[in-house]
Amino acid sequence: MKYRELLERYKKGLVSEEERQMIEEDIEKYEAIEEHLSEIMDMDLINLTISKESEQHNEETIKIKKSVNSRLRKVILTSVAIMITLLIGIFFVISPLVDSYFYDPAKVSVGEINSDINFDLYALTELNMPGYSLTSDVYVERQGFGDYDIGFFLTNLFTQEKNYITTKIKRGEKIKNYTEIIEDTGVNFMYVKYPIGNSNQINEKKQRVMNHVMQLNPVSYVSANLTFEKDLTMDELRQLEIKYPNIDFIWAGIRTAPHNDMPKDLIGINLIRSNKIIIREEIVEEKYPAFHIFEWLVNPTGYESSEMSLEAKAYELHYKSLLQYKIDRKEATKVLDLNPRRLEHYKSALDYTKDNGIKTFGVLVYANAKDLIELVENESIKSLELNQVLASKGYIN
Numbered sequence: 001m002k003y004r005e006l007l008e009r010y011k012k013g014l015v016s017e018e019e020r021q022m023i024e025e026d027i028e029k030y031e032a033i034e035e036h037l038s039e040i041m042d043m044d045l046i047n048l049t050i051s052k053e054s055e056q057h058n059e060e061t062i063k064i065k066k067s068v069n070s071r072l073r074k075v076i077l078t079s080v081a082i083m084i085t086l087l088i089g090i091f092f093v094i095s096p097l098v099d100s101y102f103y104d105p106a107k108v109s110v111g112e113i114n115s116d117i118n119f120d121l122y123a124l125t126e127l128n129m130p131g132y133s134l135t136s137d138v139y140v141e142r143q144g145f146g147d148y149d150i151g152f153f154l155t156n157l158f159t160q161e162k163n164y165i166t167t168k169i170k171r172g173e174k175i176k177n178y179t180e181i182i183e184d185t186g187v188n189f190m191y192v193k194y195p196i197g198n199s200n201q202i203n204e205k206k207q208r209v210m211n212h213v214m215q216l217n218p219v220s221y222v223s224a225n226l227t228f229e230k231d232l233t234m235d236e237l238r239q240l241e242i243k244y245p246n247i248d249f250i251w252a253g254i255r256t257a258p259h260n261d262m263p264k265d266l267i268g269i270n271l272i273r274s275n276k277i278i279i280r281e282e283i284v285e286e287k288y289p290a291f292h293i294f295e296w297l298v299n300p301t302g303y304e305s306s307e308m309s310l311e312a313k314a315y316e317l318h319y320k321s322l323l324q325y326k327i328d329r330k331e332a333t334k335v336l337d338l339n340p341r342r343l344e345h346y347k348s349a350l351d352y353t354k355d356n357g358i359k360t361f362g363v364l365v366y367a368n369a370k371d372l373i374e375l376v377e378n379e380s381i382k383s384l385e386l387n388q389v390l391a392s393k394g395y396i397n
Contacts, residue, residue, distance in 0.1 A: 105332075117138045213384075223366055228362060250364045
């Protein structure tokens with residue numbers, strides 16, 4: 001009989017005592033085995049559950065870490081982007097915006113290539129500094145927010161010494177903690193600046209200076225200021241230059257007020273012997289004829305030979321152009337000129353030429369002592385001032 005059939009008979013109570021006892025022993029044995037297996041399975045299930053929960057927890061942790069890292073990267077990248085944007089904004093947007101409210105010497109608007117300050121300083125130096133010339137491009141270093149460091153060479157035309165001038169322009173003001181742009185011209189043309197001496201006093205002073213010059217070696221090289229008894233037109237001045245070829249006529253002071261009035265400031269122009277071209281642009285010459293004398297002499301647009309000599313016409317146009325340029329460059333004039341009233345003086349000087357023409361009251365000359373004596377003795381010279389004396393001319397032609 002099969003065990004399954006025996007088990008069925010046990011369930012129905014049809015087995016003998018021996019069969020019943022055998023089956024129950026088997027049942028007890030299997031219950032013990034089942035209990036043991038059950039405990040094992042429960043532990044495996046628990047371990048499996050813990051393992052799954054651990055894996056799930058690790059996955060969650062990894063996801064959280066990835067999310068945090070991603071957010072952190074985004075924050076860092078955003079911060080960096082914001083900083084870069086701010087820096088770009090400061091240097092390329094805000095700084096130029098601030099610069100636009102003040103004089104910008106690095107700006108290119110007068111010409112098409114050279115920075116504006118090259119033309120600004122050229123006109124400033126020539127009008128106001130007898131015996132000096134701008135002899136280099138102007139170095140401009142932008143420090144940001146309307147702040148600039150400036151450097152350039154001025155040459156003393158008598159000694160040929162080059163002076164490196166530095167200054168700082170900060171938000172529309174020239175800071176004077178460096179070398180000055182305009183040096184003190186001292187007692188130049190005293191009797192024009194202060195027309196208070198009578199003719200006898202002026203003549204006595206002139207004679208004292210002449211006596212001193214006469215004691216010099218004839219080849220001594222002299223820098224002197226001469227004023228005329230009568231103002232000369234530009235044509236008359238040019239004839240005087242031709243008459244004395246051995247004398248260097250350097251700078252001509254231009255009359256800006258009646259003889260008996262005390263002028264606000266002396267202004268004038270460099271003459272052919274001292275006029276130097278450092279920068280040139282056709283667009284500047286078109287708007288300001290003879291801004292550089294030699295440029296116009298090469299192509300004398302609008303010149304009629306019947307009115308005056310070519311050089312004299314160049315002097316007139318040159319003077320008017322320099323004044324008009326300084327007037328047009330209002331902001332630059334206020335920043336670079338030491339005298340805040342200089343702009344009004346330029347305007348009044350230009351207006352004065354409309355009714356009175358352009359005439360010179362005197363000139364700065366460089367000459368050997370013997371040639372200077374000849375000029376003073378033969379021409380109508382009102383006053384003579386001695387500036388500097390060298391043993392001889394440095395460059396002999």
